[in-house]
Amino acid sequence: MDNITALGGDVYEIDTRMAGFSGITAGYLILGDRPCLVETGTSTSAPVVRDALTSLGVGPRDLATVVVTHIHLDHAGGVGDIAGFYPEAEIVVHEKGARHLADPSRLMASARMVWGDRMDTLFGELAPTEASRIRALGDTGAIDLGNGRTLSSHYSPGHAKHHVGLIDSGTGDLYVGDAAGVYLPQTGDLRPATPPPDFDLRTALDSIALFQALGPQRLLFSHYGPVTDVQETLERSAEELRVWVDLTRQAHSEGMDLDHAVAMVRDRTRERYAALKADDATAEQFELLSGAPSNVAGIMHWLDRVQP
Numbered sequence: 082m083d084n085i086t087a088l089g090g091d092v093y094e095i096d097t098r099m100a101g102f103s104g105i106t107a108g109y110l111i112l113g114d115r116p117c118l119v120e121t122g123t124s125t126s127a128p129v130v131r132d133a134l135t136s137l138g139v140g141p142r143d144l145a146t147v148v149v150t151h152i153h154l155d156h157a158g159g160v161g162d163i164a165g166f167y168p169e170a171e172i173v174v175h176e177k178g179a180r181h182l183a184d185p186s187r188l189m190a191s192a193r194m195v196w197g198d199r200m201d202t203l204f205g206e207l208a209p210t211e212a213s214r215i216r217a218l219g220d221t222g223a224i225d226l227g228n229g230r231t232l233s234s235h236y237s238p239g240h241a242k243h244h245v246g247l248i249d250s251g252t253g254d255l256y257v258g259d260a261a262g263v264y265l266p267q268t269g270d271l272r273p274a275t276p277p278p279d280f281d282l283r284t285a286l287d288s289i290a291l292f293q294a295l296g297p298q299r300l301l302f303s304h305y306g307p308v309t310d311v312q313e314t315l316e317r318s319a320e321e322l323r324v325w326v327d328l329t330r331q332a333h334s335e336g337m338d339l340d341h342a343v344a345m346v347r348d349r350t351r352e353r354y355a356a357l358k359a360d361d362a363t364a365e366q367f368e369l370l371s372g373a374p375s376n377v378a379g380i381m382h383w384l385d386r387v388q389p
């Protein structure tokens with residue numbers, strides 16, 4: 082299938098075709114004795130992901146584990162559907178996200194407030210998962226991939242308070258979720274992902290430092306794809322955070338409202354990103370999941386908490 086890319090080490094990148102777009106949200110299959118899906122994509126992507134797993138030889142009773150880096154709907158919106166397709170799979174998530182997978186009503190209500198009418202086309206509805214099938218992770222945890230291979234989780238808040246990074250003992254791959262920002266392979270652009278309500282600069286930088294300390298061989302971005310220039314990329318992740326926070330802090334201290342702050346930050350950061358100078362489709366792809374309005378709103382929300 083043309084939405085599957087073999088990355089080596091029995092790891093397969095699956096384009097979940099979020100909202101019909103290509104190259105926006107990836108899921109990953111680690112194929113071995115105990116096949117593990119990292120990130121489900123959205124609910125509307127679940128049939129696409131199932132077809133990909135089928136073509137890779139993973140049948141309904143074969144999938145051992147589904148793990149999500151965090152419970153934002155572009156990463157975990159399909160958990161309930163995927164859990165239904167694969168009745169043997171254990172669902173693994175950080176403890177701060179577990180109850181929302183069992184009872185998504187509050188998560189869906191707040192997502193609906195943020196996204197409004199775009200909710201159904203972008204994400205669809207997160208279906209509940211039986212609580213007995215969910216395993217909650219603490220600060221660290223481990224997933225058995227079979228044959229002595231392990232996927233270890235590391236709590237990495239900042240982008241979201243229920244975020245974990247996952248490192249594969251077999252390959253040194255680190256699944257970074259959104260904690261290192263959003264990477265666009267077509268242009269090599271990297272931009273932070275600092276949405277409300279959880280964004281916190283100190284914990285976000287600490288999580289990037291933790292990722293550096295883990296010494297990964299490769300980063301696998303949910304948005305989007307593999308990066309082998311590990312240390313340089315993580316340094317860039319931290320730098321991007323500082324740039325956006327400094328500019329937003331300036332707008333905040335001048336008393337700008339959100340719309341003016343977004344316009345100012347967008348204008349002052351435009352030159353940093355080739356994607357925004359490329360064609361409209363590439364710019365739209367880049368804006369969709371880490372758009373300036375969401376990033377600036379998240380930083381403003383954090384500033385209101387730490388320096389009202």
Ligand SMILES: [Zn+2]
Nearest residue numbers: 151153241259
């Ligand atoms: Zn996220």
